[in-house]
Every structure is written in C-alpha cells, then in structure tokens.
Amino acid sequence: MGRYKIALKQTAHNALIKISRSGDQATITRIEKIFHELELHPTTGTGKPEQLRYELSGCWSRWINRKDKLIYVCMLSGLTFFA
Numbered sequence: 001m002g003r004y005k006i007a008l009k010q011t012a013h014n015a016l017i018k019i020s021r022s023g024d025q026a027t028i029t030r031i032e033k034i035f036h037e038l039e040l041h042p043t044t045g046t047g048k049p050e051q052l053r054y055e056l057s058g059c060w061s062r063w064i065n066r067k068d069k070l071i072y073v074c075m076l077s078g079l080t081f082f083a
Helices: 010-022 025-040
Strands: 006-008 059-063 069-075 078-081
Touching (some): 006 010, 006 025, 010 025, 025 069
Parallel strands (some): 006 078
Antiparallel strands (some): 059 069, 069 078
C-alpha cells in the first residue's frame, strides 16, 4: 500500500493554525505524529482510531488529547480532514 495524500478542509486548517499559535508543543507534536501515521496506515495507530457512525458514517476519528479529536475521511484518492 502506498502513501495517502492529506487534504485539509478550511475548518481543519483554521483549527491547526489556532493550535500552532497556542504554543502547546505536546499537542503539536502529537498531531505531527498522527499525520505521519495517517499517510501510511489511516485505520490503525496512535489516538484510538475509530470508525464513526450515524451522521458521520464513513468518517474516522483519532484523539489528539483528552478534549480534541481529528475527524477524517479515508478515500482511495487520499485523506480529507474536517476538524
């Protein structure tokens, strides 16, 4: 299996900018680690990957920390992050 491409929706991009400006180095490092893992294997790894149900059926999520999650869609063309 090859590497997945990562594309960010505007809301996810804005959230990452906000986290970057906060200076929370632990969270920034964790996000970088998760992004690296997602490029290789989007359904396993750090952050308790979970396939979502109901309105978000088809999406996956991973915990960044106790209060924040990454929500993404895994498609053959790549990964898209919503929040």
